[in-house]
Amino acid sequence: MAGKKSTEPDEDILKNEYLKLVTPLKKPLTIHENRLLQQIQKKFSKKGFRLDINNSEIILYLQSIEFEAFRDYVQDLLDNPENNRDSLLVDKEIFLKIIEDISRIKSYGIKAGKRTYVTYRNERKVKDRQSKVTRRGLYYYAQNNTFSEKNTELPKRYENLIINDDSESVLKQLPDNCIDLIITSPPYNFGLGYDTSTDGVNWEHYFDKLFAVFDECIRVVKFGGRIIINIQPLFSDYIPSHHIISHHFMQKKMIWKGEILWEKNNYNCKYCAWGSWKSPSSPYLKYTWEFLEIFAKGDLKKSGRSEDIDITEDEFKKWVVAKWSVAPERKMDRYDHPAMFPEELVTRALKLFSFEGDVVLDPFNGAGTTCVVAKKTNRKFLGIDISKKYCDMAKKRVTEIL
Ligand SMILES: C[S@@+](CC[C@H](N)C(=O)[O-])C[C@H]1O[C@@H](n2cnc3c(N)ncnc32)[C@H](O)[C@@H]1O
Structure with missing residues (x-):
C-alpha cells in the first residue's frame, strides 16, 4: 500500500x-x-x-x-x-x-x-520432456491395441433403463463401442451380505467373474471412452484389489489414465486391531480411503461439444487434484443397500470425465446412485444389478427426480 x-x-x-x-x-x-x-x-x-x-x-x-x-x-x-x-x-x-x-x-x-x-x-523441471516421453514409450503396455475407432449409438431401448440381471449376460447383448463412460463399484468380496450375490468367495473365483464383466465393459465402451472403477482393497487379507484390477485392464490394452484417492475421513476404523501392539513384528496398517482407478480406451482424449461441458472453472481446478475428500453415503439404511457410494463422488467423476448427453453405464448398479446422478446431470444411463430389490430401489430413486 x-x-x-x-x-x-x-x-x-x-x-x-x-x-x-x-x-x-x-x-x-x-x-x-x-x-x-x-x-x-x-x-x-x-x-x-x-x-x-x-x-x-x-x-x-x-x-x-x-x-x-x-x-x-x-x-x-x-x-x-x-x-x-x-x-x-x-x-x-x-x-x-x-x-x-x-x-x-x-x-x-x-x-x-x-x-x-x-x-x-x-521448481525443478524436466528438460526436453517431449523427447524423453517418446524415448520411454508413452503407455507402452497399451500400444498396438486392436480397438476399432468406429463408435456406435446405444440402441434406444437400453436408454435410461435399469435392468435386473447378471451384468455379464446383459452386456453381451450390447454392440461394441456404444457407451461413453462406465463408473462402477463392484462387490469388494468382503462378505457384506448383499441381497443375492455371494460376496465373500474364493478370490480366484471372484476375480474370474469380475474380469468377465470388465472385459465386456472394455468391449462396449467407446473408443476414447472411460471406465472408472471404485474399489477398496481387502487390506486385512493382503489382497491389493486395486493393483490386480489395474493390471488386468492394462493387460487388455486400456490406458491407465490415473487414480483418485477418495478420502472418506472415517476414522472410526477399529482401534483394537493393531496387528502387533507397539512392536515392529507385524503392525497392521489402517486406511480411511478407497480408490477410483480410471482407464481410457484407445485415446486419452474424448471428443465432445464445448456446449456440453458442465464443469465450472472452480470445480475443474479443485477436482483435477486427485485426492477427493468426500464423506461416505450416510443414507444406506434409507435405501436399504449396504455398500453405496455417495452422489458427490459420482457427480465429480461425471462432470470431470464426460459431457452432458453422454451415455453412462453402471454394471454393478446397486441402489442406482450412478443413474440418479446421470439423470440429474443430463446424461443418459443404463444400470444393471443382479438383485431385484436393489433394482426396484434404483428405479424408485430415478423416478423421484423431476
Ligand atoms: C458395491 S455394490 C454397488 C452399489 C452402488 N454403487 C450404489 O451406490 O448403490 C455392488 C452391487 O453389485 C451387484 N452385483 C453383484 N454381482 C453382480 C452381477 N453378476 N451382475 C450385476 N450385479 C451384480 C450387487 O447386487 C450389489 O448391489
Whole structure:
C-alpha cells in the first residue's frame, strides 16, 4: 500500500517473484474505498499479497494466496456492512473485479493449501520432456491395441433403463463401442451380505467373474471412452484389489489414465486391531480411503461439444487434484443397500470425465446412485444389478427426480 516503506519488497523482487495484476480505475478511490483496501491488505499481507494504489489504477502483486479465503473475506465485507461501515459507501465493482481477476489466473501452483504464482515456475523441471516421453514409450503396455475407432449409438431401448440381471449376460447383448463412460463399484468380496450375490468367495473365483464383466465393459465402451472403477482393497487379507484390477485392464490394452484417492475421513476404523501392539513384528496398517482407478480406451482424449461441458472453472481446478475428500453415503439404511457410494463422488467423476448427453453405464448398479446422478446431470444411463430389490430401489430413486 502506498506510504508503507520499510516492509516493501524492492522492484526486482516484485518483478521476479510476484505476479502483477493491474485494475484500471475510472476515478480516484474515495477514502472509504482506500480504507477497505487497507483492511484487506492487512488481513492478507503476510508475504504474498501487496497492493499499490495511484489515481488511475490499483496494482496487485501476488505471490501466494489462499484464494477461497480471500474471496469469502472480501465478499463478506461487502455483504455485511456491520463488519465495516466503509463497505456501505464503496463502489463494490472495484472489489469484485479484483476477485474476478485473481480467479481468472489459470497458471499457478499449490503449496500448503495456498495458490502460488510465479515462483512455482522455478521448481525443478524436466528438460526436453517431449523427447524423453517418446524415448520411454508413452503407455507402452497399451500400444498396438486392436480397438476399432468406429463408435456406435446405444440402441434406444437400453436408454435410461435399469435392468435386473447378471451384468455379464446383459452386456453381451450390447454392440461394441456404444457407451461413453462406465463408473462402477463392484462387490469388494468382503462378505457384506448383499441381497443375492455371494460376496465373500474364493478370490480366484471372484476375480474370474469380475474380469468377465470388465472385459465386456472394455468391449462396449467407446473408443476414447472411460471406465472408472471404485474399489477398496481387502487390506486385512493382503489382497491389493486395486493393483490386480489395474493390471488386468492394462493387460487388455486400456490406458491407465490415473487414480483418485477418495478420502472418506472415517476414522472410526477399529482401534483394537493393531496387528502387533507397539512392536515392529507385524503392525497392521489402517486406511480411511478407497480408490477410483480410471482407464481410457484407445485415446486419452474424448471428443465432445464445448456446449456440453458442465464443469465450472472452480470445480475443474479443485477436482483435477486427485485426492477427493468426500464423506461416505450416510443414507444406506434409507435405501436399504449396504455398500453405496455417495452422489458427490459420482457427480465429480461425471462432470470431470464426460459431457452432458453422454451415455453412462453402471454394471454393478446397486441402489442406482450412478443413474440418479446421470439423470440429474443430463446424461443418459443404463444400470444393471443382479438383485431385484436393489433394482426396484434404483428405479424408485430415478423416478423421484423431476
Ligand atoms: C458395491 S455394490 C454397488 C452399489 C452402488 N454403487 C450404489 O451406490 O448403490 C455392488 C452391487 O453389485 C451387484 N452385483 C453383484 N454381482 C453382480 C452381477 N453378476 N451382475 C450385476 N450385479 C451384480 C450387487 O447386487 C450389489 O448391489
